[in-house]
Amino acid sequence: MLKDLLDGYIVQKDVLSYYNANISYKLLPMGINGFVFNYKGINNIIINNTISYYKQRKTLLHELAHYRT
Numbered sequence: 001m002l003k004d005l006l007d008g009y010i011v012q013k014d015v016l017s018y019y020n021a022n023i024s025y026k027l028l029p030m031g032i033n034g035f036v037f038n039y040k041g042i043n044n045i046i047i048n049n050t051i052s053y054y055k056q057r058k059t060l061l062h063e064l065a066h067y068r069t
């Protein structure tokens with residue numbers, strides 16, 4: 001799934017709907033790039049909004065990698 005995203009066969013929203021996931025960009029303490037939690041069947045991905053765009057993308061991939069199906 002993530003390889004398909006990286007290879008350009010699918011787009012981010014396909015991955016998010018596959019994992020029933022939402023992304024929010026929030027002010028998080030320095031050193032915390034992001035985290036995931038499940039609430040009522042929805043996977044929530046929180047990304048630090050103070051880190052660079054590149055780091056946000058990298059963090060998003062890291063958090064998506066927590067999901068395995």
Ligand SMILES: [Zn+2]
Pocket residue numbers: 034035036062063066
């Ligand atoms: Zn993580």
